[in-house]
Amino acid sequence: MVPKRWAKKAVTRNAIKRQIYNVSSDFSPQDRRAAFVVRLRRGYSRTDFQSPSSDLLKQAVRAELQSLLNIGGHKP
Numbered sequence: 001m002v003p004k005r006w007a008k009k010a011v012t013r014n015a016i017k018r019q020i021y022n023v024s025s026d027f028s029p030q031d032r033r034a035a036f037v038v039r040l041r042r043g044y045s046r047t048d049f050q051s052p053s054s055d056l057l058k059q060a061v062r063a064e065l066q067s068l069l070n071i072g073g074h075k076p
Contacts, residue, residue, distance in 0.1 A: 001037070001038070001039045001040065002016050002017055002040045003040065005043075006040045006041075006042060006043035006044075007040065007043065007044070009052040011052040011053050012044075012052040012053065012057070014053075015052070015053040015057065015058060015061075016040065016057075016061050019058055019061040019062050019065060020038050020061075020065060022062070023062055023065040023066055023069065024036065024038075024065075024069070026066075036069075038065070038068075044057060044060070044061075
């Protein structure tokens with residue numbers, strides 16, 4: 001879920017959602033026996049990411065998601 005509160009523009013919300021779908025598809029469903037809910041809990045600074053769908057924003061989101069899924073994969 002990407003609420004308007006944290007990502008005002010639809011372009012930004014959609015870019016973040018696409019990164020969530022892409023990163024989660026990289027992890028094999030055979031290794032996962034659970035469903036995940038990803039919820040954006042804080043916004044991304046407009047000063048750091050001036051364009052709503054910049055490559056820098058996509059890379060930051062992707063890196064954060066990969067680290068979260070790697071951490072989640074190590075727990076029983």
